[in-house]
Amino acid sequence: MTVVSPPTPFTPAHLRERVQEILAADALPPIAQAGHPVLRQHAAAFDGQITAVELEQLIALMRRVMHEAPGVGLAAPQIGIPLQLAVLEDKFDVDPEAAAVRHRTPLDFLAVLNPRYTPVGGETAAFFEGCLSLSGLQAVVVRYERVRLQFETPGGLGREQEFEGWQARIVQHETDHLLGTLYVDRAELRSLTSNAEYATNWAEPGIAKARAALGFLSEYP
Structure with a gap:
């Protein structure tokens, strides 16, 4: 059942x-x-509710909050502002094997307004995912491997850009936030784990070990 x-x-x-x-x-x-x-509301589309200076300051603040957390993305509702704005950036040093398996490459800082994504092809990938708004937990989420994002820049320009691998996962996660959707809504709940249990048992590039032991995604390729 789809929940709006x-x-x-x-x-x-x-x-x-x-x-x-x-x-x-x-x-x-x-x-x-x-x-x-605020995390369960459809955020308001940005249409000039705040000034250009306020928007610039808000984006800079969100980037600081994201870095402080630390995380790879932050949506405005996560700091109590139900506005369709998100910031994305992934510059973390990652184990080369994990990066290869997860198709994770550095993502330069990007601020997006009124984003919408559509899948490019039908390929999906399943990995553990966390969220700054569900502190201490992770779960496996099946996401599209490649997406096309339509959004507006802070300067008011319309843009379209394709993302793949882990970058596509970040895009989908943060855009979902603006629609009132959390990753647990899409997660395989039998995979739900605390960060401590993940570190002890499932901290590997893929999900094969957790999938077999916890009994989820039995039909997944």
């Missing part, structure tokens, strides 16, 4: 007020955790 998230109740004035409040704070905003209603 309700639209955010925030008015444009309320959105701008929230952004200004967060930008004026002395500390980085906390990352909203699962159960917070």
Whole structure:
């Protein structure tokens, strides 16, 4: 059954007020955790609710929060702002074997507004995935291996770009956030594990060991 998230109740004035409040704070905003209603709302499309300067400052703040966490992506709802804005960046040093298996390559910083993705071909990949809004947990998610992302730049230009491998996974994860979808909605729940158990038992490039022991994706290629 497909669940459609309700639209955010925030008015444009309320959105701008929230952004200004967060930008004026002395500390980085906390990352909203699962159960917070903002994570289950369809975020408002960006159409000029905040000024260009405020948008630039918000993007810079989100990048700082993402780095501090640390993570490879952050959506505005995760800091309490139901606006269709996300930042992406993956510059972590990764074990070469894991990088090869997961098709993980560095992703330069990118800020996207009003993103929408569509699959390119039908190939999928299944790997453990985590989220800054579900602290301490991971689960296996089947994602499209290649996607085409349509979005707007902070400067107001429409763009289209293809991503593959781990970059495509990040794109799908963060875009889902803006629709009120969390990765656990798509996850194989029998694979759900704490970070401690993952580190002890399942920290390998692929999922074969966890798949056999935990009993999930038995029909997956």
